[in-house]
Amino acid sequence: MIISTKKGTPQVELDRIIDSFEKQGLSVTLIRGTDYNVFGLVGDTTKIAEKDVLANPWVENVTRVSAPYKRANRLFHPDDTVIDVNGIKIGGKSPVVVMAGPCSVEGEDHIIKMAKLVKEGGANFLRGGAYKPRTSPYSFQGLGTEGIMDMVKAREVTGLPIVSELMDETHIDEFEEYVDIVQIGARNMQNFQLLKAVGKMTKPILLKRGFANTIEEWIMSAEYIMAGGNEKVILCERGIRSFEKYTRNTLDLSAVPVIKEKTHLPVIVDPSHATGDYKYVESMALAAVAAGADGLEIEVHDNPQCAWSDGAQCLKPDKFAETVAKCRKVAAAIGRDM
Numbered sequence: 001m002i003i004s005t006k007k008g009t010p011q012v013e014l015d016r017i018i019d020s021f022e023k024q025g026l027s028v029t030l031i032r033g034t035d036y037n038v039f040g041l042v043g044d045t046t047k048i049a050e051k052d053v054l055a056n057p058w059v060e061n062v063t064r065v066s067a068p069y070k071r072a073n074r075l076f077h078p079d080d081t082v083i084d085v086n087g088i089k090i091g092g093k094s095p096v097v098v099m100a101g102p103c104s105v106e107g108e109d110h111i112i113k114m115a116k117l118v119k120e121g122g123a124n125f126l127r128g129g130a131y132k133p134r135t136s137p138y139s140f141q142g143l144g145t146e147g148i149m150d151m152v153k154a155r156e157v158t159g160l161p162i163v164s165e166l167m168d169e170t171h172i173d174e175f176e177e178y179v180d181i182v183q184i185g186a187r188n189m190q191n192f193q194l195l196k197a198v199g200k201m202t203k204p205i206l207l208k209r210g211f212a213n214t215i216e217e218w219i220m221s222a223e224y225i226m227a228g229g230n231e232k233v234i235l236c237e238r239g240i241r242s243f244e245k246y247t248r249n250t251l252d253l254s255a256v257p258v259i260k261e262k263t264h265l266p267v268i269v270d271p272s273h274a275t276g277d278y279k280y281v282e283s284m285a286l287a288a289v290a291a292g293a294d295g296l297e298i299e300v301h302d303n304p305q306c307a308w309s310d311g312a313q314c315l316k317p318d319k320f321a322e323t324v325a326k327c328r329k330v331a332a333a334i335g336r337d338m
Contacts, residue, residue: 199228248276
């Protein structure tokens with residue numbers, strides 16, 4: 001529910017309005033304007049009648065919001081959220097960013113080598129998996145803390161901020177200390193306990209869409225994080241499961257403009273996991289930039305045939321650099337830097 005007050009409403013009246021709703025168990029967000037103030041009510045507003053609210057002479061208008069998300073809703077936050085990560089801005093009219101690196105961290109020497117290569121190719125961030133959620137329990141599960149520290153070393157050498165996936169609460173302190181952007185993977189998109197926990201973190205959260213989740217469910221997961229106090233959320237479209245077998249998943253590029261319309265949060269696209277095949281990554285990256293994505297997450301490996309995981313969807317460094325160069329041209333065509 002959104003409530004706007006009349007011009008010149010005194011502070012004492014604003015305080016009374018806030019107090020009355022908080023006593024009903026609602027969370028109240030006050031947005032101050034030059035000539036008016038707007039209240040966003042979060043909680044069960046079904047018990048509140050518009051006519052009762054309008055009985056207050058200082059209330060101008062009452063609007064019910066059908067969407068169940070409030071903090072992520074553009075109605076409450078008309079300006080695009082821009083997230084600053086070590087001086088690199090994501091969202092709004094900021095340049096399109098690129099997060100790149102191998103699916104799994106394969107040791108210090110290799111991740112440093114890859115960090116140098118993706119930086120030369122145009123990456124702004126180094127991505128790499130230290131803890132790997134795998135469908136099979138017999139697949140490589142990641143190097144864990146060792147992998148995180150290998151990425152930290154790569155950051156020291158190249159200056160690239162690091163992005164890595166958090167799988168459970170036990171590693172939150174480690175990620176808070178060492179990782180620049182904390183990724184929540186598709187399998188954990190509705191792990192509500194984990195979402196509540198990362199809501200207490202100070203680091204930006206990269207929230208991937210689940211395999212079979214609607215856009216509203218995805219935004220509601222972001223709402224869980226934001227309700228915990230962490231409003232630095234970046235959404236990542238990485239494909240959804242469908243009947244199609246030619247690609248690993250079906251990349252829903254329509255999600256990009258929908259997210260832009262419904263929320264104020266940055267949204268990036270992962271064409272690697274979406275397609276599962278390096279041959280399609282470039283075309284989907286170009287399409288993602290054209291659709292208005294704020295960034296790309298691309299898997300890169302110098303020897304994909306020998307990658308410890310997901311080699312089939314990795315671009316080689318030279319192809320990655322070529323893809324980024326083409327994406328820059330698309331970005332320029334739509335009036336965006338990259």
